[in-house]
Amino acid sequence: MTVVLKLGGSVVTEKDRKETVDGESLDAAAAAIGDAVNDVDGLVVVHGGGSFGHPNAAAYGVSTTEGTHDTEGVLAIHGAMKTLNTFVLRRLREHDVPAVPVHPLSAASRDTGGELTLPVQQVRTLLGEGFVPVLHGDVIAHAGEGVTVVSGDELVVELAQGVDADRVGLCSAVPGVLDENDDVIPRIDAYEDVANVLGASDATDVTGGMAGKVRALLDLDVEASIFDLGSVGPFLAGEPVGTTID
Numbered sequence: 001m002t003v004v005l006k007l008g009g010s011v012v013t014e015k016d017r018k019e020t021v022d023g024e025s026l027d028a029a030a031a032a033i034g035d036a037v038n039d040v041d042g043l044v045v046v047h048g049g050g051s052f053g054h055p056n057a058a059a060y061g062v063s064t065t066e067g068t069h070d071t072e073g074v075l076a077i078h079g080a081m082k083t084l085n086t087f088v089l090r091r092l093r094e095h096d097v098p099a100v101p102v103h104p105l106s107a108a109s110r111d112t113g114g115e116l117t118l119p120v121q122q123v124r125t126l127l128g129e130g131f132v133p134v135l136h137g138d139v140i141a142h143a144g145e146g147v148t149v150v151s152g153d154e155l156v157v158e159l160a161q162g163v164d165a166d167r168v169g170l171c172s173a174v175p176g177v178l179d180e181n182d183d184v185i186p187r188i189d190a191y192e193d194v195a196n197v198l199g200a201s202d203a204t205d206v207t208g209g210m211a212g213k214v215r216a217l218l219d220l221d222v223e224a225s226i227f228d229l230g231s232v233g234p235f236l237a238g239e240p241v242g243t244t245i246d
């Protein structure tokens with residue numbers, strides 16, 4: 001069983017306090033991963049930005065489609081994400097997860113049409129050697145634009161295909177995709193069924209919030225789940241949690 005798990009920026013950071021890690025939540029996620037890591041064949045972790053990356057991206061006017069050639073901007077956004085990645089790695093290591101960083105800026109790119117290419121052979125090899133690669137939302141080369149943002153959600157989609165994942169999970173601040181009464185929608189098969197309840201993120205987020213996640217996960221061949229922090233352990237144990245997207 002190969003699993004791709006994204007820890008949302010709204011889980012591992014305090015989204016409304018610039019560049020602030022949510023130490024308690026990050027530790028809980030790292031502990032759940034540490035407990036389960038030996039029971040899965042391979043685990044790839046991706047984390048989002050939350051209060052890291054997004055404020056810099058907004059300040060430099062960079063999104064997944066609008067780029068910059070300003071080197072200071074590239075380094076500010078990438079630097080913030082690397083800082084967060086260092087915190088995530090440290091917590092995972094404290095829970096004996098064999099976590100190693102993989103920085104998308106050094107590997108991925110977009111063509112002039114915005115199409116993303118993410119080489120995954122290094123991730124596959126790291127998995128085969130027993131490591132847990134940890135990727136993060138980042139800035140990447142974009143033909144004709146300089147650099148643009150790549151979101152953790154986009155990376156999850158590429159990785160799921162590239163490593164032939166059996167399960168994909170997005171851990172967010174919400175227990176799943178919520179309906180108009182704030183109840184978790186257990187299963188989503190078509191975007192039209194939920195379009196009216198899907199909004200954007202409620203904090204500074206240049207990459208699109210829940211609607212973008214659901215769209216991207218519907219395109220995947222493999223089943224994906226959206227759930228909150230308390231369900232990381234059950235998800236890794238193979239239990240159905242939160243919203244399943246088919």
Ligand SMILES: Nc1ncnc2c1ncn2[C@@H]1O[C@H](COP(=O)(O)OP(=O)(O)OP(=O)(O)O)[C@@H](O)[C@H]1O
Binds near residue numbers: 008177197200203
């Ligand atoms: N119908 C919905 N159900 C659940 N959440 C929704 C819905 N519509 C909008 N949202 C918003 O989407 C947010 C989740 O998306 P967000 O992009 O903030 O998550 P994340 O992956 O944790 O963060 P990041 O992109 O920084 O990694 C929720 O916190 C909520 O504010």
Ligand SMILES: C=C(C)CCOP(=O)(O)O
Binds near residue numbers: 047139149152
């Ligand atoms: C803004 C940057 C660089 C990170 C974007 O990653 P996300 O939080 O997964 O959308």
